[in-house]
Every structure is written in structure tokens, then in C-alpha cells.
Amino acid sequence: MGRHSCCVKQKLRKGLWSPDEDEKLFNYITRFGVGCWSSVPKLAGLQRCGKSCRLRWINYLRPDLKRGMFSQQEEDLIISLHEVLGNRWAQIAAQLPGRTDNEIKNLWNSCLKKKLLKQGIDPTTHKPLNEANVKEEKTSTESPPQMQIPIISTSPSATTTLLFSSQCSPVISHSNYYDDGRLEEASREIFMNKHVLDLDPLSYNDNFQMSVAQNSCYGLPMSSNYQTSIRTLFDQNQFGTNSRYGFSSMPSLTNSDHVSVTEFSSDNNSGGEGCHQMMENASGFCWDAENKLDHSFQFNAIKSEDFKTCNSWEEEGQQNLQNHVSIDFSCYPLTSLSEDLTGTSFDIFQQI
DNA sequence: AATGGGTCCAACCGCCACATG
DNA sequence: TCATGTGGCGGTTGGACCCAT
Numbered sequence: 001m002g003r004h005s006c007c008v009k010q011k012l013r014k015g016l017w018s019p020d021e022d023e024k025l026f027n028y029i030t031r032f033g034v035g036c037w038s039s040v041p042k043l044a045g046l047q048r049c050g051k052s053c054r055l056r057w058i059n060y061l062r063p064d065l066k067r068g069m070f071s072q073q074e075e076d077l078i079i080s081l082h083e084v085l086g087n088r089w090a091q092i093a094a095q096l097p098g099r100t101d102n103e104i105k106n107l108w109n110s111c112l113k114k115k116l117l118k119q120g121i122d123p124t125t126h127k128p129l130n131e132a133n134v135k136e137e138k139t140s141t142e143s144p145p146q147m148q149i150p151i152i153s154t155s156p157s158a159t160t161t162l163l164f165s166s167q168c169s170p171v172i173s174h175s176n177y178y179d180d181g182r183l184e185e186a187s188r189e190i191f192m193n194k195h196v197l198d199l200d201p202l203s204y205n206d207n208f209q210m211s212v213a214q215n216s217c218y219g220l221p222m223s224s225n226y227q228t229s230i231r232t233l234f235d236q237n238q239f240g241t242n243s244r245y246g247f248s249s250m251p252s253l254t255n256s257d258h259v260s261v262t263e264f265s266s267d268n269n270s271g272g273e274g275c276h277q278m279m280e281n282a283s284g285f286c287w288d289a290e291n292k293l294d295h296s297f298q299f300n301a302i303k304s305e306d307f308k309t310c311n312s313w314e315e316e317g318q319q320n321l322q323n324h325v326s327i328d329f330s331c332y333p334l335t336s337l338s339e340d341l342t343g344t345s346f347d348i349f350q351q352i
Numbered sequence: 353a354a355t356g357g358g359t360c361c362a363a364c365c366g367c368c369a370c371a372t373g
Numbered sequence: 374t375c376a377t378g379t380g381g382c383g384g385t386t387g388g389a390c391c392c393a394t
Contacts, residue, residue: 016362016388038379054380055363090382101382102362109384110360 013047017056021046025053026061059100066098070107078104079112083126 013021028044034057037050046053059065070078074096081092089101089108096104113123122129 014364036379050379051381052363059362087383105383106361 012041012049012052014052017060021048022056022061025056029057029061030063059102064098065100070099074099075107075112078108079116079126082108082112082123 017025024044024046025040028040032043034040034054037054040046040050040053041048044053048056077096078092081095085091087105089105093099093101093104108123116123116126117129120129121127
């Protein structure tokens with residue numbers, strides 16, 4: 001990996017982020033939001049370029065990220081969407097709340113592609129490998145009024161079909177998806193075991209659910225079966241079975257791991273007095289030095305109206321679990337991937 | 353225990369689109 | 374219209390990790 005040009009120019013750090021850098025970036029964004037990414041590093045006291053900060057926030061620090069394994073439904077959805085959208089990872093990610101384009105891209109390249117190939121499916125065309133060439137020639141000469149494209153699921157029992165009408169308005173038909181309940185159970189298990197923040201800080205779950213309620217998930221008219229499965233997925237994921245809330249980039253959040261971090265060294269902080277004060281007031285951020293995946297996180301002193309009564313994300317989450325009220329992160333003026341989700345409400349098939 | 357190959361993922365690169373002056 | 378800055382996206386890759394030998 002070569003050094004990014006702006007990093008060369010300004011002699012900025014690159015490579016893996018340290019816990020200290022994460023802390024600074026997280027504290028800054030949660031307090032002040034993102035105005036202009038290029039000014040974030042300076043204000044947050046980081047020797048990074050704005051692009052790097054943006055990427056780190058979007059792919060790792062965002063509180064609404066869902067970490068951990070992809071569920072079977074998510075995998076199937078990615079395959080279905082990839083068939084329609086191709087390698088437009090950002091648009092695919094927009095349909096999977098809490099997942100980033102990078103994460104989905106990695107999953108595709110490392111896992112889903114191979115699964116499809118194993119099933120004899122060309123991951124590019126989504127057609128059987130031995131028929132792909134023949135069919136390609138045929139379809140180039142004729143345009144049938146209705147195409148039926150089977151979605152090959154990675155789960156044995158799933159059968160999804162996209163029906164394209166002559167106006168190219170597709171209907172997802174999801175038959176026998178939960179015919180034996182195995183998938184639903186598997187998903188539940190996966191989500192129950194995840195220590196993630198399954199909140200909806202930027203409200204795109206709400207948007208998603210709203211679209212489900214309006215029979216138009218992803219801009220598609222959907223069968224009731226599919227709506228139910230998606231709905232189930234979100235219900236479980238959001239409040240139903242998740243008994244703990246944790247910071248998503250901090251996969252294992254335990255009470256015993258909570259350490260108050262109240263002192264910051266601002267020696268290398270180039271952000272000036274304002275930044276110094278900001279860091280003094282900022283939230284605590286603790287990282288297990290031995291294992292990145294087992295570090296913990298705690299808000300200790302955020303002087304925000306929304307958070308002043310809470311000692312930790314976990315407490316906050318548990319409180320909300322009891323109250324059945326989600327934390328509203330929308331107060332943060334964030335510019336992140338999630339903005340795209342709420343802002344675009346894209347219609348897949350406008351782009352075909 | 354050492355090593356070599358394979359896998360996975362975080363992060364960078366380069367390009368493009370858009371906004372602004 | 375052009376130059377410049379910024380954000381966003383998809384492709385790529387370095388390195389950590391895993392596992393078989």
C-alpha cells in the first residue's frame with residue numbers, strides 16, 4: 001500500500017489506528033459531529049488525513065455499526081442485491097443497516113463468491129457457469145417481457161425469485177424461506193450472541209421498517225413472507241432478543257472491563273485550547289491492550305443533555321431496553337454513510 | 353517449535369462527481 | 374468555463390491470523 005498523497009504532503013500517520021487515535025476521533029465526532037472531514041484531524045488532534053478519519057469512522061467507530069457474522073438472510077440479501085446492482089457496494093450496504101460497504105465487499109470477495117462458485121453459479125452473472133455464455137448470447141438478441149431470475153441462496157431451504165415485469169418492476173417472491181424454521185432460529189442465535197449496539201442512531205432502521213410496512217422494501221413491492229422475515233430480522237436485532245447493548249466497535253462489553261478514563265494527555269494535541277478542553281470533557285474510551293476484540297468502552301463525562309444521566313452505553317442500553325425507547329443519535333450532526341441511507345431511499349430499479 | 357500457504361479484513365489508492373469561487 | 378477542494382466509491386493490498394505439515 002502506497003502512501004496517500006495528502007499524507008505524504010503533510011507527513012501524516014497511516015496504517016492501523018491506535019486506541020488513542022480511535023478515542024480522539026470518537027470523542028470528537030460524538031461531541032461535535034462532522035462538519036468538514038478535512039478539518040476533523042486538526043480539531044481532534046490527530047495526525048491523519050481527513051479521508052482516513054472519515055473511513056475509520058464509517059467503517060469502525062460509528063456507534064450504529066453491527067459487528068459480527070452475517071446472518072443467512074443478510075447473505076441472501078447481498079446475493080440478491082448483487083445480482084441486480086453488481087459491485088455497487090455502497091448501494092448494497094444501504095439496504096443492510098449497520099453494515100458497511102467495505103464489510104460487504106470483503107464478505108463477497110472472501111466468502112460469497114466462493115459459495116456461488118461451489119454451487120456452480122457464476123458470481124458475476126449469477127447464472128449457472130455452464131449456461132452463462134449461451135444465455136448471454138440469447139438475451140442479447142431478444143428482450144422477453146418478463147424474466148424470472150432465480151436467486152441462488154446460500155441456505156438450502158431458501159428459494160427467492162425476482163420477477164421482472166415488462167416495466168422492469170420486480171417482485172421478490174420468497175417461498176419456503178422459513179419452511180422449517182431453521183433459518184429463523186439460526187438468525188436469532190446469531191443476533192442473541194452478538195454484543196453489539198443494535199440501536200438505530202441515525203434512524204435508518206426506522207426508514208427501512210417504514211418501507212417494509214409500506215410493502216415496498218428496497219423500493220420493491222414485497223411478498224408478505226419476505227416482509228415478515230425482514231421484519232423479524234429487525235425486530236430481533238433491534239430490541240427483541242438482544243439483551244445487551246454495547247458499542248459496536250467494542251464487541252465484548254462487560255461490566256468488569258469498564259474502566260474510567262478521565263485523564264488525557266494533550267501533549268501531542270495540536271488542536272489548541274478548544275480542543276484541549278474538548279478532550280478534557282470528552283467521554284472515556286478504554287481499549288484492552290491485549291485483545292482488540294475484547295476491549296471495552298464507556299462514556300463517563302459527556303456533558304450533553306442527552307447523556308448526562310448515563311454512565312455507560314451499556315447502562316443506557318439497558319435502561320432503554322426496559323423503557324422500550326431507543327437512544328436518539330440523530331442529535332449528532334453526523335455526516336456518514338447512514339446519511340445516504342436516509343437521504344437517498346434509492347430505488348434499485350431506477351438504476352437498471 | 354518452525355514454517356509456509358491460505359484466508360480475511362482494515363485501510364489505502366485512484367478516480368469520479370459535485371460544490372464553490 | 375475553469376481550477377480547486379472535498380466527499381464518496383470501488384478496487385486493491387499489506388499484514389495479522391489460522392492451520393496443516
